[in-house]
Amino acid sequence: MRYAHLKIGTRLTLAFSVLLLITAALAGMGVWRLEALKSANQAIATVEMQRSLLSQRWASYIEINWVRTSALMRSSDPAYLAALRKDMAGATDSVNQILKQLDAMPHDAETPALMAEVARQRKLYSDLRSDLQRRQAQGDDITSALDNDLRQRADNYLQAVRRVTDDAAQNLAKVQTAAGESATASQVALTAGAALALVLGLLLATLTTRSITRPVQRAAEVAEAIRNGNLTSQIDVTGSDExxxxxxxxxxxxxxxxxxxxxxxxxxxxxxxxxxxxxxxxxxxxxxxxxxxxxxxxxxxxxxxxxxxxxxxxxxxxxxxxxxxxxxxxxxxxxxxxxxxxxxxxxxxxxxxxxxxxxxxxxxxxxxxxxxxxxxxxxxxxxxxxxxxxxxxxxxxxxxxxxxxxxxxxxxxxxxxxxxxxxxxxxxxxxxxxxxxxxxxxxxxxxxxxxxxxxxxxxxxxxxxxxxxxxxxxxxxxxxxxxxxxxxxxxxxxxxxxxxxxxxxxxxxxxxxxxxxxxxxxxxxxxxxxxxxxxxxxxxxxxxxxxxxxxxxxxxxxxxxxxxxxxxxxxxxx
The missing domain is CATH 1.10.287.950 (Methyl-accepting chemotaxis protein)
Structure with a gap:
């Protein structure tokens, strides 16, 4: 059906309905995009922040245990050694808890490789530390190995954990970048929708105005001609409105x-x-x-x-x-x-x-x-x-x-x-x-x-x-x-x-x-x-x-x- 065949009330209702639907769609899309962005940011930011904090705590435990290990292998006081071993065991338990928490968290494709590298460096560090403790018990001089080999293993272990921290920071930065891009995309979509609503509104307003004013003007011309006694006017009628x-x-x-x-x-x-x-x-x-x-x-x-x-x-x-x-x-x-x-x-x-x-x-x-x-x-x-x-x-x-x-x-x-x-x-x-x-x-x-x-x-x-x-x-x-x-x-x-x-x-x-x-x-x-x-x-x-x-x-x-x-x-x- 042509637009001119619609009733005037139907035309006005259709025009305003289209504009209202577009406005409602834009508002709904904006709310949905913002809610999705909010949920995604909250979820990812929470996970990455926890992973970053846990990895930082892990790194601090590594540094503390290295100090304790160095003191343990250089001291001969039994009470002090017992206290050091107790603290090292507690730190090890905390690291194990952190590791369990990290494994339970959602992660991206690169996280398993980083965690595997951390586990490998930890094993190398733990094995060398156990070997040095055994050699110390046998009376061997482990000072050079402690300062060189074990220190290098500890640094490698610490760097692996810090790479996990850096990965969490990078993921957090990616989330922020994605949030900015999503916000920009939402702005573009809302702007485009508003422009579309404006264009459609102008088009519908123009069509509706012309479809009403032109026939009314023609009717006025015909009435004026009839009033002047001219009955030869050709009246062409299109449409079926009022x-x-x-x-x-x-x-x-x-x-x-x-x-x-x-x-x-x-x-x-x-x-x-x-x-x-x-x-x-x-x-x-x-x-x-x-x-x-x-x-x-x-x-x-x-x-x-x-x-x-x-x-x-x-x-x-x-x-x-x-x-x-x-x-x-x-x-x-x-x-x-x-x-x-x-x-x-x-x-x-x-x-x-x-x-x-x-x-x-x-x-x-x-x-x-x-x-x-x-x-x-x-x-x-x-x-x-x-x-x-x-x-x-x-x-x-x-x-x-x-x-x-x-x-x-x-x-x-x-x-x-x-x-x-x-x-x-x-x-x-x-x-x-x-x-x-x-x-x-x-x-x-x-x-x-x-x-x-x-x-x-x-x-x-x-x-x-x-x-x-x-x-x-x-x-x-x-x-x-x-x-x-x-x-x-x-x-x-x-x-x-x-x-x-x-x-x-x-x-x-x-x-x-x-x-x-x-x-x-x-x-x-x-x-x-x-x-x-x-x-x-x-x-x-x-x-x-x-x-x-x-x-x-x-x-x-x-x-x-x-x-x-x-x-x-x-x-x-x-």
Missing amino acids: TAQMLRGLAQMQENLRSIVAHVRQGSEAVATASAQIASGNSDLSGRTEEQASALEQTAASMEQLGSTVRQNADNARQANQLALNASSVAVQGGDVVAQVVGTMKGINDSSRQIADIIGVIDGIAFQTNILALNAAVEAARAGEQGRGFAVVASEVRSLAQRSAEAAKQIKALITASVERVEQGTQQADLAGETMTEVVGAIRRVTDIMGEISAASSEQSTGVAQVGEAITQMDQATQQNAALVEESAAAADSLQRQAQDLVAAVAVFRLAPGQGLRDTAPPAAVARTTARPAVSAAAPRPQAAPRAAAPAAAAARLPAHAPKPSASNDWESF
Whole structure:
């Protein structure tokens, strides 16, 4: 497993564990080396010191016995000779005890040869001394042999023992030298271990720092790019620690934002297209309505001129009456459609209020996230130096929570404004329904008038042709208006579906203030600037057309109103 795949806590634990293990190993090795050196020095120094002391005592016994031997062979006092022999026997016993102690001690490879040489020189000395004592007892002169031969044997014997003493001193010096070398080796080993611990500590600290700071810095760059609206950043994620998981979350968030923005853009374009179609259809409908009003004006003038000839046009009057009845039926159907529109607007109003409630929930989540970020920052501050990186992350989370809260507040304000506009649209739809009811009543009254006109049509014989032509034009305009109304209804249905998709997309993404309304304004402005045919100033009856256009003008003015912020959506400063 790569180092970057480990969790941050695991990395820190591993780094400190390695350093602690190396430190413990160095301390243990130092204690072990010192203890071993101490034990070896104590053991060897004790043995060699005892061997040196024993060999020195042995040498002193040799010198004393030589003096006693010389006095023994030169004196004739029996008491003195007996005392000398007793002292010599005691010294010999002491030497034998020393020899046993030396043989029982641990020794190196050279000690047996030295001890063998001592034993040989001792035997030569003892044999010559015994021979001289025997010759002295026989009365021979042993002075020359005593001073020359026995003295030489004693010196050789003494030198052999002193070589044992020197060997012990040399071994003791070797022990001291070995102790110094061992101490030096221990110092070198401890120094090397400390250097290794320092290098490993620096390496682990560098790797750990880089593996934490670099992904965090990259996450900050990506967050800054997303904050600036740049969704084209390439996020390469390696590892599986907390920072890698954060980068993966940012990458997924950026991909979701791309999809949402693309969806919103497509929906906005579709809404703009549908709005343009509706505006164009309404413009054509307005023009034909004005043409119909002109035709009605001409018909009214003809009716005044042909009052005396109504009887001749009775059949045409009955046909006009039937057309009026049909127009009344169509108007009733239009009222039903307006009622359905009112119901739909109420449904949209309820959905907008539900969306506002959801935004309030998101607002509360952002508030809780901000509180959690504050708690995390406090805990990171308590952690000290080890929590500095986590404090930076907590600060970023707090900043994101505050921005999310601000965006939620703005979206809630937009939704509130949308609810108000929907309520206004509902009111205007109700007004349109009332207007359609009045139109139905007016058409019925026209039907009654047409009945009266049919009774007086005998006096309007000269205007039959003009009345027929005018009614034909009215019929054609009415049919065209019906077709335009169907197109307008289809475009309105498409606009409604696109608006629902757009609202669904906006519900999961926080947009900037005013975004999403700009695409609908230009088509409405184009529809309002469309040229319409002029109406004659002398026409007394086409006043119904401006009256019907009033709700449309009021609806067109709705996007110009600025949304009012809701007092319940104000955020406190943390």
